Amino acid sequence: MTAKVAIIGSGNIGTDLMFKIKRLSQHLEMAVFVGIDPASDGLARARRIGVATTADGVEGLIAMPEFQDVEVIFDATSAGAHRYNAEKLEPYGKRLIDLTPAAIGPFVVPPVNLDEHLDAPDVNMVTCGGQATIPVVAAVGKAAPVHYAEIVASISSKSAGPGTRANIDEFTETTSEAIVNVGGAAAGKAIIVLNPADPPVIMRDTVLCLVDRLDEAGRAAVEESVAQMVRSVAEYVPGYRLKQSVQFQDEGTDVEALIPEERRTGSYTRVSVFLEVEGAAHYLPSYAGNLDIMTSAALRVAERLVTAREGATR
Template identity: 35%
Template sequence: MLNAAILGTGPLGLDLIERIQNSPFLQCALVVGRTPGSRGLAQAAELGCTTATGGIDALLDAGPFDVVFDATNAFDHPAHSKKLADTATVLVDLTPASVGTLIVPTVNGDQAASHRHIGLVSCGGQASLPVLHALAQRYPPSYVEVVATAATVSVGRASRLNLDEYVDTTRNAIGRFTGAASAKTMLNISAALPAPPFRIAMTVVADGIEQVPAQALVDVAEADMQAIVPGYRVTSCTVADAMVRVVVEVAATRGRIPVHAGNLEVISAAAIYAAEQHAAPRATKELAR
């Protein structure tokens, strides 16, 4: 098993703990926060984890670790990456910093084991790119637009500080994974009550799009995603005037994340998937001995 450490004690960090504890390939060796006595650190300790304060320096003092999950923010991640660069640690970035190799499990997840610094784009990227990539393989797009809507109670302080990074990183990833000459990304933070589910509305402009084959491509992408994120659901797919519009909703299905916070669930699931791609080959070798 790989020893894993988590930077960050918000809802993402706590969900990662439970996912690691349920993984056959990972074990949680340390959870690091910044503020002594914080609620997140207390909850991590209640879950049986060793905890520390002091950020990346505390993690380095306690290491080495096979895998580090960075669930802090895009401003701090480059410094974290620099300090871990000379170690053998696999760094999985849950922030929209866009300095690692971008991995989306159902698109290029098979490449995760080849990279030590993995970026996960953004929650919007993880939810939209499986569908967009599937469509782009048959219908090369000239334009892609993605509008995400997240409940305000599921968007923490770090995410609000990183809105510009979210938009830039998601837009660039759309261009990379679809080949679209032009892409636009928007994020709406909704204060509606009851809290709405995480929702992604996509528009793809491409020549020759037809309803039946487009729907089939979307259906396959949905099924692939549901194997990783059970609450992932395509709610509509319509084609008209050389455009396909697809709407996806992601409901959280895990105990520590409210059902409306699918934005958190989709990226924590991707993080564990990426880390397990590094752990599985080692497990296979150990079994062969």
């Protein structure tokens, strides 16, 4: 069984997602590709591969005859645009997958909490940094409660389009919130770095977690939990990998300002995890792992929604 889908947003993320659906998906069928610039490269590519298009935004989508059969709509625009689009689409009962930081619906990170939100009408994919790092925060949390987590996402400046640049504040706020709500940390912070290096560098992510002081067995449990999570993410993002082994450093009261007062014990271990994400280069260059992980995660979510619906109707 397949479901027809539409993508709103004909920029880099939307176009890459379109090609992933066409090349990789067994459960999704591209029905409509939506933009607002008639001359965009994404719309031209969609027409060349036989996908119906409109340059009239969400209103154009709703007016198309194909719209009636669309079950799932991806929004790869911006936070403000998604709020507008979601309001326009709400009467039609379509399932929305939001690749912007708008966060109207629940945050979803596939290996962490996807099955909890299979009935949500609008799910949010957090951010590229969130998709890369929150699984690791959750993995550390399985072995030891995380009192504080901080992530730093470093991406190539060339992979940051106007949508990303316009949403920097939303990126940090949304990711910080999801570190707590999805990752399970008591407190969280997110930082994004646009790296201007040329040639461009691939996405690098650093995850720092403060937990209670770990003994040898505790450190081994964290290492194994992180390794398992990295394998889970790599199932749908093949370029996702550990850059080096998990690092541990014991800390004292000097880090307590970062930890909620009720969790302070005076004795902690800092867990440091270093990741890199190389893109699959379906449309985007391989250094744009930050965009690739978003489209790959969104594809994973849509396919799970469709297969869950199929199982429920049997």
